[in-house]
Amino acid sequence: MVSQHPPPPPAGKRRRIAVMTSGGDSPGMNGATRAVVRMAIEKGCEAYCIYEGYEGLVQGGKFIRKMEWSDVRGWLSEGGTLIGTARCMAFYERPGRLRAAKNMILNGIDALVICGGDGSLTGADKFRHEWPGLVDELVSTGELTTEQVEPYRHLNIVGLVGSIDNDMSGTDATIGCFSALGRICEMVDYIEATASSHSRAFVIEVMGRHCGWLALMAGVATGADFVFIPEKPRADNWKEEMCTIVARHRQLGKRKTIVIVAEGAHDQHGNKISPEQIKDLLADKNGLALDTRITTLGHVQRGGTACAYDRYLSTLQGVEAVNAVLDATPTTPTPFIAINENKITRKPLVQAVEDTKEVAKAIEAQDFDRAMSLRDTEFSDYYNSYMTTTTTDLNDAMRLPSKKHMRIAIIHVGAPAGGVNAATRAAVAYCLTRGHTPLAIHNGFAGFARHHGDKPLGAVRPFDWLEVDGWASKGGSEIGMNRELPSESGLDHIAKLFELYKFDGLFIIGGFEGFHALSELRKAREQYPAFCIPMTLLPATISNNVPGTEYSIGSDTCLNELVRYCDTIKQSASASRRRVFVIETQGGRSGYIATLAGLSVGAVAVYTPEEGISIEMLAADIKHLKEVFAQDSGQSRAGRLILINEKASKVYNAKLIADMIREEARDRFESRDSIPGHVQQGGTPSPMDRTRAVRLAIKCIEHLESFEDRSADKIMTDPMSSTVIGIKGASVVFSPMKDVEENETDWANRRPKHEFWMPLKHTVDVLSGRPDVPRPESPLTGWKAKDKKRGLI
Numbered sequence: 197m198v199s200q201h202p203p204p205p206p207a208g209k210r211r212r213i214a215v216m217t218s219g220g221d222s223p224g225m226n227g228a229t230r231a232v233v234r235m236a237i238e239k240g241c242e243a244y245c246i247y248e249g250y251e252g253l254v255q256g257g258k259f260i261r262k263m264e265w266s267d268v269r270g271w272l273s274e275g276g277t278l279i280g281t282a283r284c285m286a287f288y289e290r291p292g293r294l295r296a297a298k299n300m301i302l303n304g305i306d307a308l309v310i311c312g313g314d315g316s317l318t319g320a321d322k323f324r325h326e327w328p329g330l331v332d333e334l335v336s337t338g339e340l341t342t343e344q345v346e347p348y349r350h351l352n353i354v355g356l357v358g359s360i361d362n363d364m365s366g367t368d369a370t371i372g373c374f375s376a377l378g379r380i381c382e383m384v385d386y387i388e389a390t391a392s393s394h395s396r397a398f399v400i401e402v403m404g405r406h407c408g409w410l411a412l413m414a415g416v417a418t419g420a421d422f423v424f425i426p427e428k429p430r431a432d433n434w435k436e437e438m439c440t441i442v443a444r445h446r447q448l449g450k451r452k453t454i455v456i457v458a459e460g461a462h463d464q465h466g467n468k469i470s471p472e473q474i475k476d477l478l479a480d481k482n483g484l485a486l487d488t489r490i491t492t493l494g495h496v497q498r499g500g501t502a503c504a505y506d507r508y509l510s511t512l513q514g515v516e517a518v519n520a521v522l523d524a525t526p527t528t529p530t531p532f533i534a535i536n537e538n539k540i541t542r543k544p545l546v547q548a549v550e551d552t553k554e555v556a557k558a559i560e561a562q563d564f565d566r567a568m569s570l571r572d573t574e575f576s577d578y579y580n581s582y583m584t585t586t587t588t589d590l591n592d593a594m595r596l597p598s599k600k601h602m603r604i605a606i607i608h609v610g611a612p613a614g615g616v617n618a619a620t621r622a623a624v625a626y627c628l629t630r631g632h633t634p635l636a637i638h639n640g641f642a643g644f645a646r647h648h649g650d651k652p653l654g655a656v657r658p659f660d661w662l663e664v665d666g667w668a669s670k671g672g673s674e675i676g677m678n679r680e681l682p683s684e685s686g687l688d689h690i691a692k693l694f695e696l697y698k699f700d701g702l703f704i705i706g707g708f709e710g711f712h713a714l715s716e717l718r719k720a721r722e723q724y725p726a727f728c729i730p731m732t733l734l735p736a737t738i739s740n741n742v743p744g745t746e747y748s749i750g751s752d753t754c755l756n757e758l759v760r761y762c763d764t765i766k767q768s769a770s771a772s773r774r775r776v777f778v779i780e781t782q783g784g785r786s787g788y789i790a791t792l793a794g795l796s797v798g799a800v801a802v803y804t805p806e807e808g809i810s811i812e813m814l815a816a817d818i819k820h821l822k823e824v825f826a827q828d829s830g831q832s833r834a835g836r837l838i839l840i841n842e843k844a845s846k847v848y849n850a851k852l853i854a855d856m857i858r859e860e861a862r863d864r865f866e867s868r869d870s871i872p873g874h875v876q877q878g879g880t881p882s883p884m885d886r887t888r889a890v891r892l893a894i895k896c897i898e899h900l901e902s903f904e905d906r907s908a909d910k911i912m913t914d915p916m917s918s919t920v921i922g923i924k925g926a927s928v929v930f931s932p933m934k935d936v937e938e939n940e941t942d943w944a945n946r947r948p949k950h951e952f953w954m955p956l957k958h959t960v961d962v963l964s965g966r967p968d969v970p971r972p973e974s975p976l977t978g979w980k981a982k983d984k985k986r987g988l989i
């Protein structure tokens with residue numbers, strides 16, 4: 197019988213976990229390497245890196261190196277992969293894998309974490325499958341003895357998916373794909389400006405042989421006029437279809453045309469669709485006659501440093517990979533680490549590799565429905581979102597009969613956050629496609645309520661397609677945002693206005709105030725029948741403190757701004773060396789932003805309102821800094837960072853803490869405070885905020901639509917008639933406001949009662965090597981003792 201326990205480590209030896217990057221490099225691979233190395237050490241194992249991918253494993257020797265804690269310092273902010281990657285022909289053949297096995301055993305490596313694409317992970321799976329035979333062969337040929345191989349009878353492998361293409365089935369995102377998407381969107385944003393100036397058309401080719409994720413998402417994020425992806429080739433009349441849509445957009449007054457094409461795009465019969473072909477169509481003198489240029493983005497898509505998401509994704513997945521190694525038994529199927537919406541999970545590697553190959557096979561066999569179905573549901577969701585926003589009034593099949601048309605009001609409540617305009621654009625485009633009338637309420641409830649005597653002055657206007665079409669990548673709020681609540685504007689007055697404008701549905705985009713506003717309207721329904729219409733909230737705030745969701749649009753943009761800011765500031769220290777920066781983040785009474793930014797930049801400490809700050813804690817952190825600087829005799833020049841949320845303490849602020857550190861350091865190192873402030877609201881929204889905004893906004897309007905012929909009675913009794921949309925764990929859900937208000941909301945602190953990210957705080961501390969400092973009683977909630985028991989801190 198096979199033992200249920202992990203194979204024992206060689207006598208007298210600590211377990212050795214090795215990490216390797218393989219295949220094409222992708223931003224975030226360094227974050228994975230750093231996390232595996234540090235987590236392995238934290239768990240009492242020895243950490244190794246295999247340099248140059250499988251080539252290093254086959255060659256052995258200097259390619260297999262033991263790593264110490266400080267060897268991976270500063271790696272989070274480096275692009276590419278610092279341990280190298282290479283294509284390795286030898287590993288495709290058994291003799292190559294035999295040498296690799298021998299090198300692993302000779303180096304005493306028990307487990308291997310591989311970060312790479314589907315090729316690398318296929319190789320990994322084959323290696324594990326063959327392992328017992330390889331070991332037997334090494335003994336039978338006399339290369340190794342039975343005693344030598346005995347502790348290595350089972351090979352323990354865990355996969356991390358590092359790829360810019362996001363082509364692996366079973367996971368929503370691969371390490372690197374959002375950084376690549378960010379690069380593409382940045383380039384398209386630049387191109388758009390020149391396209392608009394000259395009224396030109398651009399055909400932009402992006403990477404993706406069998407996978408259209410980058411092309412599709414770039415299309416959604418930038419509001420491109422047309423996209424071509426391999427999984428879903430257009431019908432045979434694609435030439436007319438494209439030209440009709442582009443012509444319609446031009447007719448509506450659009451001055452620029454953007455077509456995005458994946459490098460693997462083809463028609464339904466497998467014939468490649470090239471950028472040149474598209475250009476010729478758009479430029480045809482007898483047709484659209486557009487001045488058309490081609491841009492092939494090429495390797496810039498791989499380049500640069502990782503975005504915030506790839507940094508914390510790679511970090512958390514690296515941590516999970518080490519946990520998976522330590523949990524594995526000889527019968528555990530080889531796992532890879534996935535993410536679904538917001539949840540990191542372990543899944544069987546073989547299945548994912550097979551499914552991924554199936555997509556390519558289905559495309560080759562021209563079975564495109566199957567190809568789409570093998571991608572995740574999110575993918576087809578995005579495809580549908582894209583289609584409904586680009587075809588505007590051209591899609592008769594999508595148009596509802598006129599009796600079902602609704603007047604849907606859209607209002608922004610709170611402070612600006614990245615993605616608010618993208619959400620509005622998508623909602624408006626969707627409404628127009630369905631035949632509804634989308635109405636803009638300008639400047640929140642305060643703007644809505646403006647009046648002179650009985651005469652309303654607030655601007656309520658139908659949206660204009662051309663106006664909103666340019667909003668896909670715009671930051672801020674184009675219709676104006678305000679924090680005022682309906683009760684402050686006067687519920688009576690607001691109810692009259694709802695009647696006056698005959699709203700059939702309300703779509704609120706906003707932060708905690710938006711949530712609060714919706715709660716007020718819902719509760720006032722008994723008194724004011726005007727509020728008996730379906731209402732829904734799309735959470736949008738950089739603080740990510742809205743109950744009912746784990747993710748608010750705008751928070752990713754904020755994290756990216758913070759990460760960029762921290763990188764710059766850290767770098768600025770390299771001239772002066774030995775400097776600590778205490779950086780104050782926004783976030784209200786939620787430590788989400790501070791914690792996730794801390795995870796993404798490797799902060800030495802993060803102070804949050806949930807935990808609070810005490811004098812003992814500061815003393816311990818300062819003592820730790822002194823030790824760190826004493827050990828580091830200048831080999832690593834970049835500064836160190838402490839992040840503090842603006843409301844972490846009423847007394848200890850960034851400046852005071854920086855002053856205390858300086859005083860205690862006695863010239864051995866320097867300390868400065870720094871407050872990025874409104875930079876955190878972000879200029880251009882991140883692609884994640886833009887794309888999620890589009891997808892969620894469309895779902896919100898679909899949800900409002902489902903109430904089209906409900907009576908006021910039904911609205912009153914159906915809890916789903918006022919909802920908040922959110923990402924919870926692995927799914928997107930609408931939650932009834934009443935439930936969320938009553939059960940999930942910490943009203944006093946304006947945040948969810950249960951904050952899903954709390955355990956991450958511990959991870960930040962572990963990975964930055966922070967000692968177990970004394971924790972204060974929280975100044976805001978006092979939850980520490982209780983939650984410590986539950987393992988939340």
Ligand code: ADP
Pocket residue numbers: 218219220250282283284285286287288289312313314315316317318319320322359
């Ligand atoms: P990616 O991992 O980015 O898909 P590749 O397909 O080039 O990149 O794979 C990277 C390396 O993984 C290859 O150079 C080879 O060493 C190894 N590899 C890929 N596929 C296999 C396979 N089927 N069997 C064994 N090794 C493989």
